[in-house]
Amino acid sequence: MSSACPGAAPYTRGVDAGSGLARLRRAFEAEWRSEGKELAHGFEHLVRRCEELLRDEDLRGQSVLEVGAGRGFLSIYALVCRGAAHVTALDEYEGHGSSLGSHDGLVRLRAHLSQEPRLEIARSDFLEWTPSRRFDCILLVNALHHIVETPRPLSRDAEPWQRALRTFERVRRALAPGGRLIVQELSCRNYCPIPHYRRRMSGVRWRTKQAPREWCKALRASGFTETRVRYRYPLNLPERAALRPLLANRLVSLATDSSYVIRASAS
Numbered sequence: 495m496s497s498a499c500p501g502a503a504p505y506t507r508g509v510d511a512g513s514g515l516a517r518l519r520r521a522f523e524a525e526w527r528s529e530g531k532e533l534a535h536g537f538e539h540l541v542r543r544c545e546e547l548l549r550d551e552d553l554r555g556q557s558v559l560e561v562g563a564g565r566g567f568l569s570i571y572a573l574v575c576r577g578a579a580h581v582t583a584l585d586e587y588e589g590h591g592s593s594l595g596s597h598d599g600l601v602r603l604r605a606h607l608s609q610e611p612r613l614e615i616a617r618s619d620f621l622e623w624t625p626s627r628r629f630d631c632i633l634l635v636n637a638l639h640h641i642v643e644t645p646r647p648l649s650r651d652a653e654p655w656q657r658a659l660r661t662f663e664r665v666r667r668a669l670a671p672g673g674r675l676i677v678q679e680l681s682c683r684n685y686c687p688i689p690h691y692r693r694r695m696s697g698v699r700w701r702t703k704q705a706p707r708e709w710c711k712a713l714r715a716s717g718f719t720e721t722r723v724r725y726r727y728p729l730n731l732p733e734r735a736a737l738r739p740l741l742a743n744r745l746v747s748l749a750t751d752s753s754y755v756i757r758a759s760a761s
């Protein structure tokens with residue numbers, strides 16, 4: 495696990511009260527309490543999702559854009575735990591993805607963080623949005639399948655393929671030279687035998703998801719370089735360095751939640 499968030503091993507236990515993680519927890523406790531919810535173990539799971547996504551990424555002093563930010567946990571985590579200089583949380587908050595209630599919740603969370611000036615909340619469709627800056631890192635977490643959806647392989651379906659190219663070209667133009675894109679998506683296949691995962695993923699329309707090679711083709715066709723795919727470590731298992739090669743791979747992914755991460759660099 496990264497040490498970029500002081501005291502975050504494992505995640506929330508023994509955390510220095512002045513650390514970014516403690517600040518993040520206080521803000522979410524205040525927001526969830528206002529909604530009549532308890533933080534319980536949900537917070538640790540959200541933190542672990544962020545840690546796994548941003549594994550080996552250094553965001554210190556950088557400008558970050560999250561497309562499809564929803565309630566903004568990842569955006570705020572990048573800001574207060576990973577040392578990003580500025581984070582823009584972008585979502586249209588209607589139609590696909592997150593609701594207007596998620597937008598209102600993120601606004602309240604920013605207030606709980608003393609109106610954190612480094613967090614910008616932008617309400618817009620990414621394909622219609624004009625950024626006011628260029629970003630060192632752009633995050634697309636389970637957002638691409640809302641923008642481009644087809645039951646056929648992406649490269650064999652002309653209209654979705656062109657939409658994917660337009661999307662990635664906009665991403666590339668929004669990145670600073672040498673910037674990188676981090677994508678998390680679901681594969682088009684899942685063979686999960688585990689009841690816990692089967693129940694949680696029962697609503698996923700697997701046929702409309704894409705294999706990582708399809709997104710990588712579109713990324714390269716849009717001018718990205720160094721596309722690299724990795725599979726997510728199962729989040730319900732304890733993090734063990736020795737187990738990562740055994741558990742963070744395609745076979746285990748297909749038998750759990752089919753999540754993978756793509757990292758691509760702007761040329």
